[in-house]
Amino acid sequence: MNGRPQLAVLGAGAWGTALAGAMARAGNAVTVWARDPAVAAEINATATNRRFLAGIEFGHAFAATAELAAALGRADIILLVVPAQSVAAMAGTLAPLVRPGTAVVGCAKGIDRASGRLPHQTLSDALPGCPVAALSGPSFAADVARGLPTAVTVASRHLEMSSWLARRLSSPAFRCYASDDLTGVELGGALKNVLALAVGAARGLKLGASAEAALIARGFAELTRLARALGARAETLMGLSGLGDLVLTCSGPQSRNFAYGVALGEGAPLEGRPLAEGVATAAIAARLAADHSVDAPIIGAVADVLDRRLTAREAVALLLDRPLKHETL
Numbered sequence: 001m002n003g004r005p006q007l008a009v010l011g012a013g014a015w016g017t018a019l020a021g022a023m024a025r026a027g028n029a030v031t032v033w034a035r036d037p038a039v040a041a042e043i044n045a046t047a048t049n050r051r052f053l054a055g056i057e058f059g060h061a062f063a064a065t066a067e068l069a070a071a072l073g074r075a076d077i078i079l080l081v082v083p084a085q086s087v088a089a090m091a092g093t094l095a096p097l098v099r100p101g102t103a104v105v106g107c108a109k110g111i112d113r114a115s116g117r118l119p120h121q122t123l124s125d126a127l128p129g130c131p132v133a134a135l136s137g138p139s140f141a142a143d144v145a146r147g148l149p150t151a152v153t154v155a156s157r158h159l160e161m162s163s164w165l166a167r168r169l170s171s172p173a174f175r176c177y178a179s180d181d182l183t184g185v186e187l188g189g190a191l192k193n194v195l196a197l198a199v200g201a202a203r204g205l206k207l208g209a210s211a212e213a214a215l216i217a218r219g220f221a222e223l224t225r226l227a228r229a230l231g232a233r234a235e236t237l238m239g240l241s242g243l244g245d246l247v248l249t250c251s252g253p254q255s256r257n258f259a260y261g262v263a264l265g266e267g268a269p270l271e272g273r274p275l276a277e278g279v280a281t282a283a284i285a286a287r288l289a290a291d292h293s294v295d296a297p298i299i300g301a302v303a304d305v306l307d308r309r310l311t312a313r314e315a316v317a318l319l320l321d322r323p324l325k326h327e328t329l
Helices: 014-025 036-046 068-072 084-093 121-126 141-145 160-167 182-204 209-229 240-249 256-266 277-291 297-306 312-320
Strands: 007-011 029-033 051-057 063-065 077-080 103-106 132-136 150-156 176-178
Touching: 007 014, 007 068, 014 029, 014 051, 014 077, 014 141, 029 036, 029 068, 029 103, 036 063, 051 141, 051 256, 063 277, 068 256, 077 084, 077 160, 084 121, 084 277, 084 297, 103 121, 103 160, 103 176, 121 182, 132 160, 132 182, 150 240, 160 176, 176 182, 182 209, 182 240, 182 256, 182 277, 182 297, 182 312, 209 240, 209 277, 277 297, 297 312
Parallel strands: 007 029, 007 077, 029 063, 077 103, 103 132, 150 176
Antiparallel strands: 132 150
């Protein structure tokens, strides 16, 4: 690993571990930070992470540590792979540790429910001497971990920085496309999770494939309206990190948000289920839509169901009772 570019992945869950493997295949010397020392020890001893990615071996492609400073080392790129609701706390922890000029790439897909801020906004304030970027797109952790073909978007404020990151992070099976629409890339990833909850609930209610397709299409219209009101570009939302990620996330139970939605529709117990970022994002997305006078009935219905103001079946009835209108309005 000597002489190879240095990269730190902060977070050893399924997505962080999968990204670490992809980054190693791209030619980087990678160190993963795990909050749990037992996870770090397992990665180093067996090149596996059975807790989060059972059945996948990484062939000792990267190292792991439970010491944050050791993970950062001399890294010139940091991938921050923690839940969206943990970004603010993690950014504060990183502030005294990260060298100025280090590129920090947020990999969370959500909106901070307390502040309404996107990850890149929080990171930019906490780390003013570092270029901040986002990585998002249609990508299941297990596919990436196995080296299956995947395409994502890497965005920063400057296209030159995005292009440099895309080259550093890409490998033949993990293709990164550059963008300078940070807001659009992050909002596409955050809002599609909320919509996947709705489509999953339709599956749980056994409403049929036609209803699921309608929710995806009408949900994408809501995503586009709200994201554009918040500063995103329409062409970004039509790309990998918007429409592409929405289609994948609504494709079946491999998606945590879709699976959580199925449980909502079935009335199944929700305690102990894997983290679904859309659960924390739904209410703040609905509030942002109201604040910007954006019509977003599906997002609002999801928020109402999660807050137990409506059942999933009642939410569907209300959506079906809405006045008919022109499709593009």
